[in-house]
Amino acid sequence: MDPSISIKDLNLSFGAVEVINDLNLDVGQGEFLVLLGSSGCGKSTLLNCIAGLLDVSDGQIFIQGKNVTWEEPSKRGIGMVFQSYALYPQMTVEGNLSFGLKNAGFSKAEVAERVANAARILQIEPLLKRKPAALSGGQRQRVAIGRALVRDVDVFLFDEPLSNLDAKLRTDLRAEIKELHQTLHNTMIYVTHDQIEAMTLADRIAIMRGGQILQLDSPKEIYNRPNCKYVADFIGSPSMNFLDGAISLEADGTPTFTCGSGTFSLEGYVFDDAPAAGGAWLGIRPEHIASGEAAASRAIQLQSKVRLVEPLGSDTLVRVMVGEQSFWVRMDGRTDITEGDPLPIGFNPVRCNLFDTKTEIRL
Amino acid sequence: MAASRPNRLFRNLSAKIAAIPMILTALVVFVGGTVWTVAYSFTSSKMLPKWKFVGLDQYERLWETRRWMVSIENLMIYGICMLIFSFVIGFILAALMDQKIRFESTFRTIILYPYALSFIVTGLVWQWVLNPEFGVQHILRSLGWESFNFDPLYNADIAIFGVLIAGLWQGTGLIMVLMLAGLRGIDQEIWKATRVDGIPAWKTYIFIVIPMMRPVFITTLVLVAAAIVKVYDLIVAQTGGGPGIATEMPAKYVYDYMFGGQNLGQGFAASTMMLLAVLIVVVPWAYMEFGSKKRG
Amino acid sequence: MADVTSTLVGPRGPKPRKILTRNNIMIYGTLIIVSLYYLLPLWVMVMTSLKGMPEIRMGNIFAPPLEITFEPWVKAWSEACTGLNCDGLSRGFWNSVRITVPSVIVSIAIASVNGYALANWRFRGADTFFTILIFGAFIPYQVMLYPIVILLREMGLYGSLTGLIMVHSIFGMPILTLLFRNYFSSLPEELFKAARVDGAGFWRIYFQIMLPMSLPIFVVAMILQVTGIWNDFLFGVIYTKPDLYPMTVQLNNIVNSVQGVKEYNVNMAATLLTGLVPLFIYFVSGKLFVRGIAAGAVKG
Known part of the structure; x- marks a missing residue:
């Protein structure tokens, strides 16, 4: 089956500034793809290109097999939901939902039916006669989703739709969007800078930086096997710990990692390519570090001293110093460790990620 | 591939059609008109524009004309006094208005209303108020101050100050409003911080607020200066340039030569000089204001 | 304790x-x-x-x-003489109405569409033209007076009301376009994007989305233009004929005429009459007027 959206060699520059750089991307039918990155990485720009709200400098965009590179936004078969909701303030909810359909020349009956249908799905029927100013944030965002829904399109585009909502509402609407996707099976592209949204919603996540996609994979894969140091650092909170060192090969071919704290065997680590000697970063997530007595059973063991304790309730985050190096360790919430305590920590190579010092690519 | 790339020219066609009046105005009237006038200022046009090139003749004659020299002198006196007084008074009034006073909008309404009036009305009112036989001078003398002498309408030496009084009356309200907007734009936490630090208000104004308002000052200065160069109606209404030529101004010189004196060449040369004066004020400002924004 | x-x-x-x-x-x-x-x-x-x-x-x-x-008021309105005409300021008043109303409508219509095109439909070269336009607001009118005389004469509009309305629309354009452009730019861009996804074109977005949200700025523009055009003297005296002179020009001619005995009371009544329209607008509009002149300061 053809991909739902296909982007070929996309380039976009504003004057001399290149915002999107030779980007290729295929999105499958009914897939939920999240574009994730820090601000200025080009994720919203890419979404606007797909929507046709920005003219591309070079490259092609296909939606449902049709080249829409030069097509008007309304002719692309997309619906879009914006961060600020972008509801037309002078129209009622009903007016907002039907504006696009009226522009497209649908009959009155058809418009009424589709609006009623969308209102039912989103449970906003009692709000139809109200103006946007009389709605709460969550209701507005629901109407904004409804505006995309009535268009009965194959592709939904979300531009940070939950950023303006408070934390509780955000969690609720996030679940609703996921349910909506499970009901409708539309292709959805969702831009966010919130990794929890990305992890929970996505079939696949595209991590973007500098107008390029660094990694495009399932959330699990991105979390466990980030393909470069940037992605490893970006995903996860607190972020991955890194040790600066070097890989060398023993006489029998076993790779080892040497850093300020000693030399450790890397047996069990799955290399992407055949291991080779050279400078490397060793990355380990705070939640994959064992501490105290449990550390003794791990292949790599380090001595550390507690610097800072941050109890979160469910967990306790502990910042420890390994020599001059600072490490985050996630511990059980009931620990009663205090600042200044010595703490042995340990982890297994299989949980690690190694990155080349120069290229920062996963080894 | 899609069939064919839509022609660049026809993209956003409606927007381009909507912009035609702006494009015509910008190109034909503003650029075209200016270039035309500058070009014809190098000709010997008299009653009708005539393309007979005479180099800088018109300019030489202009700068030899006493009336033009008086006009320039008046513009300098009027302009400098106007800027100093309107800024000082305008800022002080704005600062007073900013003290969380009662009846603020009443005071503002009173101080600003002359700005709603035309220069013609302004000039005629002050012509009457300053009338030496009936106005201020007459009143003060009849109150017993026999030696009081202020008749700017008849005395050529001080005539320009009579115009200045009218100009200040009409324009200071505007400065006050712009300055007040600037003051209101200053972060309230600055004031809280100075209160906590025990810095007196006047010191805060001079050392903290005024430096922070530099952009507002500069923009207002440019706007007001560019307007002063064009002053015309006020003179026509209040003094007609008199007594004699004591209150002539460049803009009036241009009008009189272009439409009264049938000496177009002189009018063009004089107006080109006005353009030059405005450019000297505006170009550095525009460069500072917008040039740096583009870089940032 | x-x-x-x-x-x-x-x-x-x-x-x-x-x-x-x-x-x-x-x-x-x-x-x-x-x-x-x-x-x-x-x-x-x-x-x-x-x-x-x-x-x-x-x-x-x-x-x-x-x-x-109230004699002076009556006299100023209906009997005061300019040259040979002795029908008072009423003639100037009605001329000013006939000049101001269409000029305000035309200039605002053009400038609002213009500002909208500049704010939302940026096309190649738009910024260049806009920069020239804003620069034009600073160029002394005196430089452009005569070329416009020629343009109007070529079009057969010199000395007519239509010609003067055109002149007012032209010189009102920089400040009004700036005003509208800034206002439309301050509206959330996503609203415009949403309307485009909904399939609305240039005019539909203007009339159905932008206009209903922009009432205050239209009022500001109207205040700016009504006072500005009503108070104009220079364009009125240059581009119209004596029987079409606006109120300001006629007022000046009445008060500063050298013939006859000076009737100060009539002169002041006439001056007040001329100032009445902008004063009325000023006192009624209050804060919006202040907003208008803050933007209109460029006009000078």
Whole structure:
């Protein structure tokens, strides 16, 4: 089956500034793809290109097999939901939902039916006669989703739709969007800078930086096997710990990692390519570090001293110093460790990620 | 591939059609008109524009004309006094208005209303108020101050100050409003911080607020200066340039030569000089204001 | 125990406020004196216009009339002479209405669409034209006066109302376009994007989305234009004929005419009549006027 959206060699520059750089991307039918990155990485720009709200400098965009590179936004078969909701303030909810359909020349009956249908799905029927100013944030965002829904399109585009909502509402609407996707099976592209949204919603996540996609994979894969140091650092909170060192090969071919704290065997680590000697970063997530007595059973063991304790309730985050190096360790919430305590920590190579010092690519 | 790339020219066609009046105005009237006038200022046009090139003749004659020299002198006196007084008074009034006073909008309404009036009305009112036989001078003398002498309408030496009084009356309200907007734009936490630090208000104004308002000052200065160069109606209404030529101004010189004196060449040369004066004020400002924004 | 009682005496509750502090006397004193100075000419105008000539010759321009007469107002409106015409300022008033109303409508219509195109439909070269336009706001009119005479003459509009309306629309364009462009740019861009996804085109977005949200800025523009055009003198005197002169020009001709005996009371009534329209707008519109001139300061 053809991909739902296909982007070929996309380039976009504003004057001399290149915002999107030779980007290729295929999105499958009914897939939920999240574009994730820090601000200025080009994720919203890419979404606007797909929507046709920005003219591309070079490259092609296909939606449902049709080249829409030069097509008007309304002719692309997309619906879009914006961060600020972008509801037309002078129209009622009903007016907002039907504006696009009226522009497209649908009959009155058809418009009424589709609006009623969308209102039912989103449970906003009692709000139809109200103006946007009389709605709460969550209701507005629901109407904004409804505006995309009535268009009965194959592709939904979300531009940070939950950023303006408070934390509780955000969690609720996030679940609703996921349910909506499970009901409708539309292709959805969702831009966010919130990794929890990305992890929970996505079939696949595209991590973007500098107008390029660094990694495009399932959330699990991105979390466990980030393909470069940037992605490893970006995903996860607190972020991955890194040790600066070097890989060398023993006489029998076993790779080892040497850093300020000693030399450790890397047996069990799955290399992407055949291991080779050279400078490397060793990355380990705070939640994959064992501490105290449990550390003794791990292949790599380090001595550390507690610097800072941050109890979160469910967990306790502990910042420890390994020599001059600072490490985050996630511990059980009931620990009663205090600042200044010595703490042995340990982890297994299989949980690690190694990155080349120069290229920062996963080894 | 899609069939064919839509022609660049026809993209956003409606927007381009909507912009035609702006494009015509910008190109034909503003650029075209200016270039035309500058070009014809190098000709010997008299009653009708005539393309007979005479180099800088018109300019030489202009700068030899006493009336033009008086006009320039008046513009300098009027302009400098106007800027100093309107800024000082305008800022002080704005600062007073900013003290969380009662009846603020009443005071503002009173101080600003002359700005709603035309220069013609302004000039005629002050012509009457300053009338030496009936106005201020007459009143003060009849109150017993026999030696009081202020008749700017008849005395050529001080005539320009009579115009200045009218100009200040009409324009200071505007400065006050712009300055007040600037003051209101200053972060309230600055004031809280100075209160906590025990810095007196006047010191805060001079050392903290005024430096922070530099952009507002500069923009207002440019706007007001560019307007002063064009002053015309006020003179026509209040003094007609008199007594004699004591209150002539460049803009009036241009009008009189272009439409009264049938000496177009002189009018063009004089107006080109006005353009030059405005450019000297505006170009550095525009460069500072917008040039740096583009870089940032 | 002594410590405890000492916390119970001393200041408590709201700090008393003194009304007559030195500061307040200075602030209000200054503002009241300044206000009197600003009101003085208006007072003089009204008083003079209500007196008969004999009373004016005798006395004090600041004093209220001993005997109120509306004669000067009637005379100024319907009998005052300019040249050979002796039908008063009413002619100028109606001319000004005929000039101002269409000029305001045309200039705002053009500039609002223009500002909208610039804010939302950026096309190649738009910024260049806009920069020229804004620069044009600073160019002294004097430089463009004569070329416009030629343009209007070529179009056969020199001396006509249509010509003057065109001139007002042209010179109103920089500031109004700036005003509208800035306003439309301040509206959330996502709204415009949403409308495009909904399939609305240039005009539909303008009329159905932008216009209904922009009432305040249209009012500001109207205030700016009505006062500006009503108060214009230069364009009126250059681009129209004597029987089409706007009120300001006619007023100046009445007051500053050298023939006949000066009738100061009639002159002041005429001056007040001319100032009445902008004053009315000013007092009614209040804050919006302030917003307008803050933007319109460019016009000078």
